[in-house]
Amino acid sequence: MNNTDDRPDLATGTNVHSIADGGIVRGRVDQDEVLLVRHGSALFAVAAHCTHYSGDLADGLVVGETLRCPLHHACFSLRTGEALRAPALDSIQCWKVERRDDVAYVREKLTAPAASPTRAGAVRRGEPDAVVIVGGGAAGLAAADMLRREGYAGKVTMVSADSAPPCDRPNLSKDYLAGTASDDWIPLRPASYYTEHGIDLLLDTRVSSLDVERRFVRSDDGREFSYGALLLATGAEALPLAVPGAAPGQIHTLRTYADSRAIIAKAASAKRAVVIGASFIGLEVAASLRTRGIAVDVVENARVPMERVLGPELGRLVQSLHEAQGVKFHLGQSLARVDGSSATLRVTLGDGTILETDLIVAGVGVRPALALAEKAGLALDRGVAVDQYLQASAPGVFAAGDIARWPDPHSGARIRVEHWVVAERQGQVAALNILGRQQRFDAVPFFWSQHYDVAIKYVGHAEGWDALDVDGSLERRDCTVRFKRGGRTLAAVTIGRDLPSLQIEQELELLG
């Protein structure tokens, strides 16, 4: 974080003509880092850092009366500070801007938006008396949070099969696994949040059936929860890898906090690891284990890592990032068998290569958790089929996150993606629609992935393309790669260019 003393004191006044439309001036007020932002003739003063991962908002993008964070595309209202779009859930501080002639003065903090109701009470007309959320992940937590933020006073019950409260899942393969983030980074909200906001969070509880006629769900332990509105946010499960010779538990997968802790426990004494699958998660695991000083071999069926999603050029770039850190790739290879029962395991590849290892982690993809929706007879379409309002085929039932396939106005296709920010934003929009707001889900998909000091940012959605447009240099890790079809940009990857990523997101929004 920068030293605030080096920044101009915004209390002493700033000439408004020195700020371009859409311009951002870094400054301070007392000890606070504050940005003075102009949109048209309006001036706003807001905190300089994102409430998600402290991204520097001065490097962000002003879109209308909003400010977007360059790190993970959170979006804040300049007028109220509200976190309008995930991944930030908490608002930023605002200051009053006083203007005298051509000079703007920033001195007084504005009061924070009113706190959400702390306990259940009377609901407003048209709102359900009780909301049940199945799933304690990104979409589930964002939905519960939005219900309370919007003043919903009915009962909110969140039922989660996880043993831990909603957690920062993306970090489980990154800093946390690398040992550079502590446990307190992981919960999305502190334990007190759930009681303070009147959210009944039931952990270690799996919903086993759903009655859409009589509107209740039943959990494994026989309890029943009635709902006026239901959000299904059951996410996805890591695909297990069945390999001849492998005993149960020998091949780790990574989805939950508990999974990450189990890998860390093994990593404490491991010297060598084999990662199966050069997926985003597989390669993030490889990077984190290298940070721990563990030798890593990656085994992958494809000839180029992540080619299907990123294309060959970016796939090879990602491979080279890992090779530069000592990761050894075995590409175009399958896994024939795993032997050994004690600490040392032997992994045999299809071509007969044998890798001795202490730890095996598979990152070979996920499957959406659809069993509940399927059993309840909801319409499925390689996911839970939802409309533009995220409503499923039964009244009062919504779906969000990794399980939902929705009509994406930008690609014109019905898509399902596995992105953190999309899951949270869908949870938020589903919550608004539960409250009768009729809000379309039209966000441009966005995800990021971290490999050592290189972040890959992806906006849009491209399952196929006829041209890849590269601007800048992949080698210098300073590039924008557009995935195009028929001359139109469907999606773009940026490396080392955060502002262009936000600009392309806005461009795709305007096209969609």
Ligand SMILES: Cc1cc2nc3c(=O)[nH]c(=O)nc-3n(C[C@H](O)[C@H](O)[C@H](O)COP(=O)(O)OP(=O)(O)OC[C@H]3O[C@@H](n4cnc5c(N)ncnc54)[C@H](O)[C@@H]3O)c2cc1C
């Ligand atoms: C290690 C890791 C790293 C990732 N990194 C990134 C990243 O960098 N960027 C990115 O964009 N995305 C990333 N993702 C993907 C992102 O985390 C998911 O897209 C997101 O979590 C999906 O949110 P969700 O709410 O749909 O599901 P989840 O967050 O998986 O939550 C699903 C919840 O449903 C519960 N559940 C399932 N079935 C039942 C049931 N029958 N009854 C009760 N509860 C049930 C589960 O226990 C869980 O609490 C990562 C994922 C993982 C695992």
